[in-house]
Amino acid sequence: MTRAFLIVLDSAGIGGAPDAGRFFNGTQPDTGANTLAHIAQACADGRAGAGRSGPLRLPNLDRLGLGAAIALASGDAAPGLGCAPQGLWGAATEVSPGKDTPSGHWELAGVPVPWDWHYFPDTQPAFPPDLSAAVARAAGTDGILGNCHASGTEIVARLGEEHLRSGWPICYTSADSVFQIAAHEQAFGLDRLLDLCRAVAPMLHDMRVGRVIARPFTGAPGQFTRTSNRRDFAIAPPSPTLCDWISGAGGTVHGVGKIGDIFSMQGIFDTVKGSDAELMGDLSRLVDGAEDGSLTFANFVEFDSLYGHRRDVSGYARHLEWADAELGALIARLRPGDLMLITADHGNDPTWIGTDHTRERVPVLGAGVGVRAVGQVGFADIAASIAAHLGVPSQGPGKSFL
């Protein structure tokens, strides 16, 4: 009996990326960014006391080797973490030329990104006129709102009322290769928003823009809130990923959270979506019920979307402490032959300047294979290791660390 669980804590980086100086938040390079170490430091210094208090408490992740992984990746202090590891632990470095979710996940699944993404300039307007016109045409409106770099919650608060008045979709981008469309679920219509994103996605993908993201929101002016009906329309991976290797060999791949969107469902048998709390329930059911030979591939996005981009240190710390307790309970229920790897796809340091992701190494923490220091590895080695665990040939550049 062998099964694998690959869990991505979206944006839970641990610093130390050797190429961080080539990635930016505004004009400031990401050199020195360290999502988890800086959160631990803020907690220890009493700067993360909203809804929680004291040092960062992650006993289950630390027992696997989180504190040791942070020290290995960056040498930065992470107060409260750093007990003697009792699991598999190491730090992974990305080679893809992007610090976004598809780049990270594809490389974790054995496929580094072979092209340079297209990014929109931080100018107003940010989008070329023919693109804005094509989006308005597809929406059946006389124009679009936004047309700039923005944080999603900020732009909805600023332009939501005008959106209700004009009916025009709010289009914005970021330091990532994304084209995001925000619209009111009831006034504009959720299905209409999803249809619009689906319609314009091929045009954006042809430009090598990684994702078109539907950003539905609800509520009245002054209290707009985004809903969990977000949907990512991503470019398909350039070559077969871990999901295809496994499904091609007859295994089942279950997606939890954004995984189906990130891989355009390629090689994925089924997928569930919802809040992180709902997804943890889904993951728990799969720990009980996933088949022999299967991969359960889960993404928990709220670290990134609710706390990292919002630069909310206390919120990020609370979510980490919640996830630590939940994952600890799941680890205790693993069966002989199960491998659970816990990692991340990029950083999003909530103590950093700006609102964008940060280029960082990520933790590699494993349960089910005893105590093992795997050292510095590559993202693609994670795919090779899971393939090896499941007895499936690896088709990527990575090497198994098992």
Ligand SMILES: O=P(O)(O)O[C@H]1O[C@H](CO)[C@@H](O)[C@H]1O
């Ligand atoms: O500010 P919000 O809308 O959350 O958007 C963020 O989420 C996008 C995708 O993860 C990033 O590119 C960033 O723009």
Ligand SMILES: [Mn+2]
């Ligand atoms: Mn991500």
Ligand SMILES: [Mn+2]
């Ligand atoms: Mn993000």
